[in-house]
Amino acid sequence: MATITNSDLHWLKSDLNVVQKQAVAETEGPVLILAGAGSGKTRVLTYRIAYLLANGLAEPKELLAMTFTNKAAAEMRERVARLIPNRMSGMWIGTFHSLFARLLRQEGQRLGFTKSFSIYDQDDQVTLIKTILKDFKLKQQDIPPRAVAHKISAAKNAMLTFKQLEQNQNNYLDVQLPAIFREYQRRLREMDAMDFDDLLLKPIELFERFPLILDYYSDKFRYILVDEYQDTNRAQYVVLKYLAGKHRNICVVGDDDQSIYRWRGAEIKNILDFEKDYPECKKFHLEQNYRSTQNILAAAHSVVKNNHQRHPKKLWTEKEKGNKVVLIQVDTELEEAKMVSDRIGYELKNGGYNFSNFAVLYRTNAQSRVLEEALRSESIPYIIVGGVKFYERKEIKDVLAYLRVLCNPSDAISLRRIINFPTRGIGSVTFGKIEAYAKKNNLSLLDALKNIDNVDTLQQNARQSIKRFYKMLNKYSQVKNDLLPAELASSLIEELGIIRIYKEEGTIESLTRIDNIRELLVAIAEFSKQQDKPVTLEGFLENVSLTTDIDNWDDKGNAVTLMTLHSAKGLEFSVVFIVGLEEGLFPLSRSSADPMELEEERRLFYVGATRAMNCLYLSWARSRRRYGGNNRSYTSRFIKELDASFIDVIHVGRNSIPRRRTFLPESEDQTMPDYENESQEQSELRVGMRVEHQTFGKGTILQIDPSSHHPKLVVLFDSAGKRRLVLPYAKLEIL
DNA sequence: AGTGCATATCTTTTT
């Protein structure tokens, strides 16, 4: 065990507990830190960096510290700077995605990318896939673009080869997938673009094809630190293995109980197997929790302990027992929202809190609306994190697409977006002709525009429009580097007349669009101000691609925070509400079939519950409006798993008296329909049955196709004729 | 080519 050598490091002694100190001082070799919720994991990471620097064990440029969110990275940076001022420059602290983007901007030329390659988000990805499907003459009904995007991403994250893909063919989509995938990659390259997953994969390709580059970076980074290691996917695992191969000073911090990104390719086994990969590793357990009261910890533990895929462990705290966790049953989601706002009022009065001490957490973004309305009607200030993200709004994407084309002329996806926005008479027919011309002559789209006179099938006014369009783009790309990004954007918006167009529309919606565009201009200017070096347009765009809502969330405003459980990871609040604890919603119904997914939902519950410092409220509604209709709901299995001794149960609502007591965690199971009550119902459907549909009326089932995740059926309606319906959405009633 | 209405599709979670 290393000893702490530098007695000047007074902060190290005073601020850390015994295990934390050991973990900080164990600088050499692989280190696994299993850090429970609220156990001071960020503290250990930052002190470790400070320790390495203060003791002269490493130069800043030899450090690589990776997180999943920019917010976490920023916090780490800030806290290190507080411990050891002025020693940060040259240090690589950031998210996986942003650090590798940086690496690829430097080295990507070897792989055939320019320094200003575009980064495509999911939206762009889907757009690209749609065009491929069209060119392949595949119907979107048979091959949903989103499903393709998801499959491609999953394959990339798991680093499947084409061969493996070709072997794993369960349905029509799988058969088509390899060809689509190939074309997808080909076009990305052609457009000088990468998707999010490429940002992780391309470095691996780089390291494998150019050992000297690997040599350089694996030598450079003497010490590697990884936050939230439980959320790494296969690609991240591999790239880390390469980078740490030389010095083997890799320190990973994580908590298997908080792994909640399996759906994005995270492999919990990375953390569970770390000791196998690095047999000489030292392991530390941080199990003292500094955040929550005993009751909250115990309640959270009573749920998560039902998981099999985990290191057995139990957090402890020196804090008091505190209030019991409050479980509230309400009748409807409206009442639930009302309850939340009432309780916030109550706690404000009695607990000495302010608004920013509260968080309301939910499983799906769709749940935020009712909550929002209830809070608004009580004049409780709130902020929503997530949902429709600022940079995903149409008007913002439109403007950004212009900027992207200016930075990367090969970016056909963005070009397609702006070629007829604002409308300038270049419709799909014209665009198709240009595309065909470009393809035939092996030109980029932009070059095709340049040579538009050679496209003889075009109408005269379309041709003129294109010329004007091209001239404008050209003009801006010439001044791009002379203007500040904000100046360029605002003069572009001015010239395009976007604001004027929205003004003329005059709807409320278009007014908010104007606001958003103005906000974008402010954001560009702000971004330039924050950076110490001069900012390029490219720099801003990269920031946009890799920034999420949670990164901009700050706890300084005095408002209640509304967000998904996923977004809440890493945060803490005095009072936390977890709403919608109903079977089918949390856990989501899709997960109940797969034990692995179910365990992930349970971890998600654990993450949510352990955000709370003093008070934790859980609630469920006996009926909830989903997909328009009113659905009867049943208590989440997580509620049943809660150990009753840490819970107080409250019933709210007019008709909550009858129906026995609904919460009987330790007594006999109440008679409750199967968890999957929906599919239960639907599996009773048989060919030949008479059914009634909300809009189509009465009819007879002709065919049931139980394929894949969305079973379809064909119904012959008496008046509406033959219809194909997707089972989970067709609200059929059996007659 | 562009607009507006009807219809289809769908909701996890995000770097």
Next chain:
DNA sequence: GATATGCACT
């Protein structure tokens, strides 16, 4: 219930 898409009409 909200949004994206498709179709008919101008």
